[in-house]
Amino acid sequence: MTGPAPDRIVDLAIGYMGAKQLFAASRVGLFRALAGGPRTVAEIAAETGVSEQLVRVLADAMNAEGLLDRAEGRYSLAPDAAEYLAGENDLGPFLTFLNEISYGHWLQFDTTVDTTTPGDLKMDEGRWATFMAGVMRYNALHAAMLARDFDFTPYRSMLDLGGLSPEFAVGALRANPSLTARFVFAPMATQGIEDALAAAGLTDRASIEPAETESAAPGGDHDLVMVNHVVHRFTAEQNEVILRNARAAAADGGTLLLLDFFLDDDARQRRIDALHAGEYFVIDGTVVYPEAQVRGWLEAAGWRVRDVLALPGSPRVLVADAV
Numbered sequence: 001m002t003g004p005a006p007d008r009i010v011d012l013a014i015g016y017m018g019a020k021q022l023f024a025a026s027r028v029g030l031f032r033a034l035a036g037g038p039r040t041v042a043e044i045a046a047e048t049g050v051s052e053q054l055v056r057v058l059a060d061a062m063n064a065e066g067l068l069d070r071a072e073g074r075y076s077l078a079p080d081a082a083e084y085l086a087g088e089n090d091l092g093p094f095l096t097f098l099n100e101i102s103y104g105h106w107l108q109f110d111t112t113v114d115t116t117t118p119g120d121l122k123m124d125e126g127r128w129a130t131f132m133a134g135v136m137r138y139n140a141l142h143a144a145m146l147a148r149d150f151d152f153t154p155y156r157s158m159l160d161l162g163g164l165s166p167e168f169a170v171g172a173l174r175a176n177p178s179l180t181a182r183f184v185f186a187p188m189a190t191q192g193i194e195d196a197l198a199a200a201g202l203t204d205r206a207s208i209e210p211a212e213t214e215s216a217a218p219g220g221d222h223d224l225v226m227v228n229h230v231v232h233r234f235t236a237e238q239n240e241v242i243l244r245n246a247r248a249a250a251a252d253g254g255t256l257l258l259l260d261f262f263l264d265d266d267a268r269q270r271r272i273d274a275l276h277a278g279e280y281f282v283i284d285g286t287v288v289y290p291e292a293q294v295r296g297w298l299e300a301a302g303w304r305v306r307d308v309l310a311l312p313g314s315p316r317v318l319v320a321d322a323v
Contacts, residue, residue: 023099038074097134139165145311147171162213163228262291
């Protein structure tokens, strides 16, 4: 055969098949059944209560994707599967959200493309619980990746402004015993922050001030300001205000961590950001903004971008200095 091959197109077109098998494998406990070591199809079936036929289908699919290894008829966990599908950092709640909320919502995407109108979530109490559990587990992954890739040790006073999850600040506090944190979050988040701090034994190193993100003006002289998963939730005008208020709370020379998904202008767009641009809009009409536009807001607010961190499996972080 001459000319280009169709592999990339076919792999992309059938990608949902692998995703659905991943969701099912997580749901039935296939990965956790392998947490103790290699097992046969029959042993996995006995552990999960799933037929041997479907265990073989799921296990082979996960082997094809590299999440399971296979040798002499026995399956075992690849290192990333052991960490994020069968261990303490199990992304199971996030996969449940994708399967039960997001996947069905994407069936409305053609209408969204044709009308520029988000889909209908049709939420009830149970679906909201699934939604929030998944979002918070995904945020916990982002927080872990940030704590791994950014050095928090030089800082002493941190403001966490308007984020969705306390896990980012908790990770920073764990990384630096000399750091204190000030949360200025929407009032509805107060209880979750209190619970997270108590569970981590960090209550005495943090304060909480409820305030609506789009209008909060915390002030202060912080050497580190975090604005996590805020930008995509607000309009351009609101983001300009938020970033000015964040700058007014920072000491000269202080550092801003602005975490979100962004559309870039590179020769090849970062895939995870582009996919979330569709996800966010079809879910509720929120926007993944172009990085160039966000940089303009930052410059106007008194921030100068000095670095960009592309966190694995997570958003990017624009690291900026207060000038």
